[in-house]
Amino acid sequence: MTAVNDDSFTNWKNREEIAESMIPIIGKLHREQDVTVLLHSRSLVNKSVVSILKTHRFARQIAGAELSVTETMPFLQALTTLDLGPSQIDLGMLAATYKKDDRGLSVEEFTAEAVAGATGDNKIERREPRDVVLYGFGRIGRLVARLLIEKAGGLRLRAIVVRGGGDQDIVKRASLLRRDSIHGQFQGTITVDEANSKIIANGNEIKVIYSNDPTSVDYTAYGINNAILIDNTGKWRDREGLSKHLRPGIDKVVLTAPGKGDVPNVVHGVNHDMIKPDEQILSCASCTTNAIVPPLKAMADEYGVLRGHVETIHSFTNDQNLLDNYHSSDRRGRSAPLNMVITETGAASAVAKALPDLDATITGSSIRVPVPDVSIAILSLQLGRETTRAEVLDYLRDVSLTSPLKRQIDFTTAPDAVSSDFIGSRHASIVDAGPTKVEGDNAILYLWYDNEFGYSCQVIRVVQHVSGVEYPTYPAPAV
Structure with a gap:
């Protein structure tokens, strides 16, 4: 028994050493060539040794076997020999597709072929960072700020606009950005320049602008130009109201709530490619819409959907x-931490905007419960054909790994999973395999989602897309 334990420990230390050697390679690729290294759509940039190993181990839940750093390191090393341009490269996908390839290519040859779209004459040039302004600085606003600071290479948070507060207003807002009771400490350093009304986060100077009226701000006065403004307040949701933000220095407005009227509701991964280049106002819909639409599209594509709830x-x-x-x-006036509260949801009706070709009636309802973050959507569907539970789970597992929806849909087989396990998930929704039910043409999916952070990640993906800094991923996911 001791020998086995010693072997296990030695194996762990060896993998630890390999993971440690990956960190500077990943960092250099990201810093010098704007290449983001992923593992099954999870970024490895700025991750610790243990985090890299845990991300590799996660593959066991999905693919049935743990992915070892000994398998992915050769692909990472191969990337360093290539003339790469800005891109996202998934080591997990490289390793998986290489195993299926029977041409006898070396790792170096296969990698060069798989990422050819990002090399040599094919590579795109690094774009200048796009200015971003946050209008409102509540729960979603602060999480979006964290993500913008993390992705400062392509998006640059220049300002936040808030209503004037009392003494030490800017200090208190910086403190809320620094510490979060649910999402933990900010990863980096934050200082406050009260004299110039600025928050400096990881070297990013963020101007704090006080205003109660969007029409009163001239953003060019702060050196902000051609910016994307993200409205986190939800105060204005139609085109007329959101147009108030189109001030000097602002080019586009993105709403973090369901849009009304003719405002496009965008769910990244599903209909983001339908955004017209000249569209100045759009919505990222709701967190629940983002959670249900990607798996709904996946199920409709494969099985057809006749109706759902x-x-x-x-x-x-x-x-x-x-x-x-x-x-x-x-009912929302009743105590939130003490009650389950029946309320309405607009997510079902918003499906029609995101999936206009879906010829199915989707209804919906909602119950608020006493937890501060992470929700679950129970999606009951009548399918266009009969299937089995095993087939549906295999299909959704594959969707989460290899499809264009892999950044939106995650998958877990953990038998003891509970809501707090998904705090910080960057996916729009996570399919829980355990309670999934399928009988004939009826399927019931249980979809976890971090309604704060996962949704904020979807918002950032939309902003990256409309700003032109959403770089292609290699190997390209199967369509």
Whole structure:
């Protein structure tokens, strides 16, 4: 027994050493060539040794076997020999497709072929960072800020616009960015320049602009030009209201709530490629819409969907009351941390905007429950043909690994998974294999989603797309 344990420990230390040697390679590729190294759509940039090893181990849940750093390191080393341009390269996909390739190519030859679209004459030039302004700095605003700071190479957070507060307003806002009760500490350093009304986060100077009226701000006065403004307030949701943000220095407006009227509702991965280049106002829909639309599209593509119903068990939000008090909505006035609260959801009706070709009626309802983050959508579908549970799970597992929806759909087989396990997930939704039910042409999917962070990641993907800094991924996912 001791010998086995010693062998296991020696194996762990060897893999630790390999993972440690990967870090400077990944960092140099990202810093010098704007290449983001992924593993099954999870970024390895700025990750620790243990995090890299855990990400490799995660593949066991999906592919049935753990992916070892000994398998992926040769592909990473091969990347360093290539003249790469800005791109995202998935080591997990490289390793998986290489195993299936029977041409006898070396790792170096296969890698060069798989990423040829990002090398030599094919590579795209690194683009100048696009200015971004946050209008509002609440839960979503601060998480989007963290992501923008993390992705400062392509998107540059220049300013946040908030209503004027009391003493030390900027200090308190910086503190809320620095520490989060759910999502933990900010990864980096934050300082405050009160005299110049600035927050400096990881070297990014962010101007804090105080205004109660979007039409009163001239962003060019702060050196901001051609910027994308992200409205996190939800105060304006139609084109007329959101157009108020189109001030000097602002080129496009992105809403982090369902848009009304003719405002396009965009779910990245599903309909983001339908955004017209000259569209100045768009919405990222809701967190629940982002959670259900990608798996709904996946199921419709493979099986057809005749009708469906979504029941969301949703964490409470800042719109509810801590204790019973007046609220414009009947039940949301009741204490959020003490009750399950039946409420409405617009997610089902928003499906039609994101999936206009889906000829199916989707209904929906929602119950707010006493947890601060992570929700679950129970999606009940009548399919266009009969199938089996095993077939559906195999299909969705493959979708999460190799399809164009792999950044939106994750997959777990963990038998003891609970909501807090998915705090910080960057996917729009996570299929839970355990409770999935399929009988004939009826399927019930259980979809976890971090309604704060996962949604914020979807917002950033939309902003990257419309700003032109969403670089292609290699190997290209199967269509």
